[in-house]
Amino acid sequence: MSKRYAMAIDLRRCVGCQTCTAACKSANATPPGVQWRRVLDLETGEFPDVRRTFMPVACMHCANPPCMHVCPTTATKQREDGLVTIDYDICIGCANCVMACPYDARSIERKPRYSYGTPMKSEEARFDEGKLGVATKCTFCKERIDEAERTGKVPGVDPEVTPACVNSCISGAMHFGDVNDETSHISQLLSDTEHFRMHEELGTDPSVFYIWDGGEA
Amino acid sequence: MKSERPILDRVPPRQQGDWDIRGALNFMLGGAGAGLLAAVACATPLGLDLPIMELLGLALVGAGLFCVWLKIGRPWRALHVFRRPSTSWMSREAWLAPVVFACGAAAILTQAALFFYVAGLLGLVYAYAQGRILKANIGIPAWRRWSCVVLIVATALAEGFGLLSIGAVLWPALTPFGYALAVAIALRYAAWRAYRADLRETGAPSGTLQVFDAFAFNFGLIGHGAALVLAVAGAYASQPLVAAAGGFLASLAGALFKYTLVCRAAFTQGFSLPRTPARGKGKSGVGAQPGWQAGRGS
Ligand code: SF4
Ligand code: SF4
Numbered sequence: 001m002s003k004r005y006a007m008a009i010d011l012r013r014c015v016g017c018q019t020c021t022a023a024c025k026s027a028n029a030t031p032p033g034v035q036w037r038r039v040l041d042l043e044t045g046e047f048p049d050v051r052r053t054f055m056p057v058a059c060m061h062c063a064n065p066p067c068m069h070v071c072p073t074t075a076t077k078q079r080e081d082g083l084v085t086i087d088y089d090i091c092i093g094c095a096n097c098v099m100a101c102p103y104d105a106r107s108i109e110r111k112p113r114y115s116y117g118t119p120m121k122s123e124e125a126r127f128d129e130g131k132l133g134v135a136t137k138c139t140f141c142k143e144r145i146d147e148a149e150r151t152g153k154v155p156g157v158d159p160e161v162t163p164a165c166v167n168s169c170i171s172g173a174m175h176f177g178d179v180n181d182e183t184s185h186i187s188q189l190l191s192d193t194e195h196f197r198m199h200e201e202l203g204t205d206p207s208v209f210y211i212w213d214g215g216e217a
Numbered sequence: 218m219k220s221e222r223p224i225l226d227r228v229p230p231r232q233q234g235d236w237d238i239r240g241a242l243n244f245m246l247g248g249a250g251a252g253l254l255a256a257v258a259c260a261t262p263l264g265l266d267l268p269i270m271e272l273l274g275l276a277l278v279g280a281g282l283f284c285v286w287l288k289i290g291r292p293w294r295a296l297h298v299f300r301r302p303s304t305s306w307m308s309r310e311a312w313l314a315p316v317v318f319a320c321g322a323a324a325i326l327t328q329a330a331l332f333f334y335v336a337g338l339l340g341l342v343y344a345y346a347q348g349r350i351l352k353a354n355i356g357i358p359a360w361r362r363w364s365c366v367v368l369i370v371a372t373a374l375a376e377g378f379g380l381l382s383i384g385a386v387l388w389p390a391l392t393p394f395g396y397a398l399a400v401a402i403a404l405r406y407a408a409w410r411a412y413r414a415d416l417r418e419t420g421a422p423s424g425t426l427q428v429f430d431a432f433a434f435n436f437g438l439i440g441h442g443a444a445l446v447l448a449v450a451g452a453y454a455s456q457p458l459v460a461a462a463g464g465f466l467a468s469l470a471g472a473l474f475k476y477t478l479v480c481r482a483a484f485t486q487g488f489s490l491p492r493t494p495a496r497g498k499g500k501s502g503v504g505a506q507p508g509w510q511a512g513r514g515s
Contacts, residue, residue, distance in 0.1 A: 093290020133290025
């Protein structure tokens, strides 16, 4: 069976510090206003039983990705290992995928945007013209996953080949790995815990699991 | 520094901002043009001289596509749009367009009835493809339903007969098509009612429902009621101007509806929390779906 990389996020542990958001921005140099990953802050219940939950969201690398089905150019593709990718050289920036994604995961930037109007040295150095006018989103740090193929290291276990957000999480809320491998850490975690996936009823078969109970918190 | 585009508060559904008026114009102009091709096909058996109306239909379809071209981020790569007809309705629309143009051009040049009929049929398929583009975009709850596809096709027909009725000003022989326009208006109204009932039944973002609630009165009264009365009165009394006024209202209402559907009522799915996490010794609690109005059937 081919691999299927997935992420498990333990909502009991997430403290909403946004470190994963910052790690993603640092790893991928996304411009201001574009966050491939962000942490939602949800208040539920009624006084006095009010709760606050933090929920990190990004591209769910759906196994049945509507963004890919609607993409007219084949820029959006799905790899054997489940990663949903965008070819920036093919994308025409039609935004059809933006409308198809029920997870608000995609952005299109039409002009360069810098934190303080004019580019700082670091922004200049990392500016990528190829990402203008095309759809972008979380890649599950695919270069790192590719590195794992080359080196034999294990995503989710070896930090060099694990998504930046997962590495950065201060509370150990985020886990990554191959859910088609029964012996992987993520598979065992999911079999021990109660979890849900976002908007499962839409049939997208997302690859991000949210743990809410069970196992060891 | 204030962010141009606040993103941290994107928990509830928000109005989509990536398809602006240029995106909407593809549906407004292209749908009306496609409907006009279908209406012209219906008028063909009367032996009327309709190449100008056919040309207008093609021009509207072309103008709609041009507007999309203006909107896309990488216009000089636009030909890539043909690459995924296997699953993408946008790609299929792109493939269909040249066939529609070829057939319409053949109708104009040869005046052969067969080409008018085929172009009319292709016009309907084109409107259907536009409906399917919307339906496939499941991130927008207002679009991802069959009732939306039916409404898009019904709107194209009402606009098509509306434009044909406007043509009665130049070709009075078209005036009896006020009756056909009345039928198309009635069909669109039925499709509109069914669409809104579907939204309420299955649930939708509150923003979507509010936009349609605000739009419904004028759309019903002027875009359907007044348009229908004028269409029938014009046809009955053989008054081209009156029928044309009905056609104008029906077409305008169709365009405004599509603008509303694409630019104003198109709220995203937003996020939901089916249940809160069980922290520490506490138990999991009920979740929430902010900004969402649950359906009566859910
Ligand atoms: S989350 Fe959105 S962008 Fe990511 S694979 Fe699913 S539909 Fe596509
Ligand atoms: S914006 Fe790019 S990736 Fe998205 S549907 Fe259009 S061509 Fe495909």
